Amino acid sequence: MxxxxxxxxxxxxSAAATFLRLxxxxxxxxxxxxxxxxxxxxxxxxxxPLDEIRTGTLLSLPKDVTFEPTxxxxxxxxxxxRCEGLKPYVWxxxxxxxxxxxxxxxxxxxxxxxxxxxxxxxxxxIFGLMLFGAFIPFQVVLLPMARTLGVLGLAGTVPxxxxxxxxxxxxxxxxxxxxxxxxxxxxxxxxxxxxxAGFFGIFFRIVLPMAPPAIVVTVIWQFTQIWNDFLFGIxxxxxxxxxxxxxxxxxxxxxxxxxxYNVDMAAAIIAAIPTLIVYVFAGKYxxxxxxxxxxxx
Amino acid sequence: xxxxxxxxxxxxxxxxxxxxxxxxxxxxxEFVVLVGPSGCGKSTLLNLVSGLETLSDGDVFIGxxxxxxxxxxxxxxxxxxxxxxxxxxxxxxxxITFGMVTRHVPRQARExxxxxxxxxxHIDTLLARKPGxxxxxxxxxxxxxxxxxxxxxxxxxxxxxxxLDAKLRVEMRTEIKxxxxxxxxxxIYVTHDQIEAMSLASRIAVMDNGTIRQVAPPEAIYEEPVxxxxxxxxxxxxxxxxxxxxxxxxxxxxxxxxxEGTIHFPVPEALAGPARRYLGRELYLGLRPETIGRExxxxxxxxxxxxxxxxxxxxxxxxxxxxxxxxxxxxxxxRVHPEDxxxxxxxxxxxxxxxxxxxxDPETGKRL
Numbered sequence: 173m174x175x176x177x178x179x180x181x182x183x184x185x186s187a188a189a190t191f192l193r194l195x196x197x198x199x200x201x202x203x204x205x206x207x208x209x210x211x212x213x214x215x216x217x218x219x220x221p222l223d224e225i226r227t228g229t230l231l232s233l234p235k236d237v238t239f240e241p242t243x244x245x246x247x248x249x250x251x252x253x254r255c256e257g258l259k260p261y262v263w264x265x266x267x268x269x270x271x272x273x274x275x276x277x278x279x280x281x282x283x284x285x286x287x288x289x290x291x292x293x294x295x296x297x298i299f300g301l302m303l304f305g306a307f308i309p310f311q312v313v314l315l316p317m318a319r320t321l322g323v324l325g326l327a328g329t330v331p332x333x334x335x336x337x338x339x340x341x342x343x344x345x346x347x348x349x350x351x352x353x354x355x356x357x358x359x360x361x362x363x364x365x366x367x368x369a370g371f372f373g374i375f376f377r378i379v380l381p382m383a384p385p386a387i388v389v390t391v392i393w394q395f396t397q398i399w400n401d402f403l404f405g406i407x408x409x410x411x412x413x414x415x416x417x418x419x420x421x422x423x424x425x426x427x428x429x430x431x432x433y434n435v436d437m438a439a440a441i442i443a444a445i446p447t448l449i450v451y452v453f454a455g456k457y458x459x460x461x462x463x464x465x466x467x468x469x
Numbered sequence: 470x471x472x473x474x475x476x477x478x479x480x481x482x483x484x485x486x487x488x489x490x491x492x493x494x495x496x497x498x499e500f501v502v503l504v505g506p507s508g509c510g511k512s513t514l515l516n517l518v519s520g521l522e523t524l525s526d527g528d529v530f531i532g533x534x535x536x537x538x539x540x541x542x543x544x545x546x547x548x549x550x551x552x553x554x555x556x557x558x559x560x561x562x563x564x565i566t567f568g569m570v571t572r573h574v575p576r577q578a579r580e581x582x583x584x585x586x587x588x589x590x591h592i593d594t595l596l597a598r599k600p601g602x603x604x605x606x607x608x609x610x611x612x613x614x615x616x617x618x619x620x621x622x623x624x625x626x627x628x629x630x631x632x633l634d635a636k637l638r639v640e641m642r643t644e645i646k647x648x649x650x651x652x653x654x655x656x657i658y659v660t661h662d663q664i665e666a667m668s669l670a671s672r673i674a675v676m677d678n679g680t681i682r683q684v685a686p687p688e689a690i691y692e693e694p695v696x697x698x699x700x701x702x703x704x705x706x707x708x709x710x711x712x713x714x715x716x717x718x719x720x721x722x723x724x725x726x727x728x729e730g731t732i733h734f735p736v737p738e739a740l741a742g743p744a745r746r747y748l749g750r751e752l753y754l755g756l757r758p759e760t761i762g763r764e765x766x767x768x769x770x771x772x773x774x775x776x777x778x779x780x781x782x783x784x785x786x787x788x789x790x791x792x793x794x795x796x797x798x799x800x801x802x803x804r805v806h807p808e809d810x811x812x813x814x815x816x817x818x819x820x821x822x823x824x825x826x827x828x829x830d831p832e833t834g835k836r837l
Contacts, residue, residue, distance in 0.1 A: 357554060360554045360557075362550065363555075363556070364556070365541050365542065366519065366521070366542060366546065367542070367571055367615075378558075381558040382557055
């Protein structure tokens, strides 16, 4: 550790302070344990054979680590009557999340850019209405959305779900990008106008390349929201087109005879891994992006 | 090259009129500076010429062409923005050539133009850098380069030097003046800095509250301001304005009274005619700080006049020293040679060159 990093750390100065410091760490440690417990239980249960689960306790470590439940959860566990594991549903989720994230992010970026850099009469009202969209609960849009999908012939399909998530995500993505672009100097856009670039020319060649912090925040946010969504998934898809969250529910619900906790836990981990990966790799940009608008410069 | 004509130009934002009917003719190759306090509409007027704002009323001509509905990119203008407005993700080279790329200028012509401008502005070693890696002065040069490569008919500058420190500002000011002499293009330059305006302009347009008060060469703006606003805005420290009564007392005098006594400033001969009409009424007497000095130091002329006041504050500036005193209820400033200074709270004999005194009507603000 360099001297610069050590500098500024508060050190306890007396016995009482040391005691308080230890107490603080003990409490914090307890919170950490409490917070991590479900994940630990999930992870160790997923690699235990069934009889060990039956004889041991929740927290006892596996004597004999097995990845058989994970494999079963991936490609042979029964979801309803279909016994192919979560694999096809993971692909459904991927086929849903990628276009939905791309479309909602891109449209949000264009919205944010138009609302801040091409001011027009009523821009504030439109932004206000879009912002309002971010506060509408999912349940409220279920019925109208079902009707819309029916009319469009997209009911019960993955593309239908992509449309739902894109539309519902626009409020958030527009908000993120609008707040980012407000901090971009108008002079830059004016200079590009004098230089002869048009609406999309300025967007793709000048403004969007400045926006990686906002893009990262939006992508992580949208990816997490859409991947983890259960309500839209269960409401607007049927059987084979279910996303992984709905399939996970069905897998856990459709055990025959013996309850295979290890397979259930492994399936839950499989369903959670993509969002974890995204956060681990892009998390620091997420923090940076969230504070990017706060301080100019 | 083109002249620029503005005819009854108006701009409203909602119900708020910020440009209130401006007429201005700018000749080919002229360097016109729009100057005024912040919020007077000078940047808005520039944006109306550039096309970044749309006219509410009136006409703008560039050359023979009426450009009211012509997009900025088709007006044959180039603009330098306040705070540079460089494209932060592009290299210096791409910043400068972006306009040519969008206009599909062939690569060879682009490279030639880039090389010329880079050489002219001494930025040829910086071409691969991003704006974030440049100093303020270098960014300013790149912003100018971006305007220069267009080789336009008209250059528009929007407070281009306001983000630079004092030393760089003076350097770049000289450089802009040299560039203008060399290229001979029409320039409109917006600033709130009256020294910048004085030193750069072939003509200055002083703006206030959406109107132009006066358009004239710098010397005329300084020596013959049309009204109180122009007189007090141009010049630093600004003109001393004393309110006095016109009295006949073996010659026409302006009587300024305060608790230290009454002073009778003789009205200069040239102004006696118009001033006589105000006999018994009040007028503003305008005296620039440099026309007030220690007794005996003003250039010998017929119209010197001396009076005595206490010195309140002494402010050395280097080449001159400013003496602050109170006269007629206002704080006045005299600019004297450093060797003529005197301690605070001492009596001082001031001498005024009344030939350079101005008189203003207190109601209309107009100069007599």
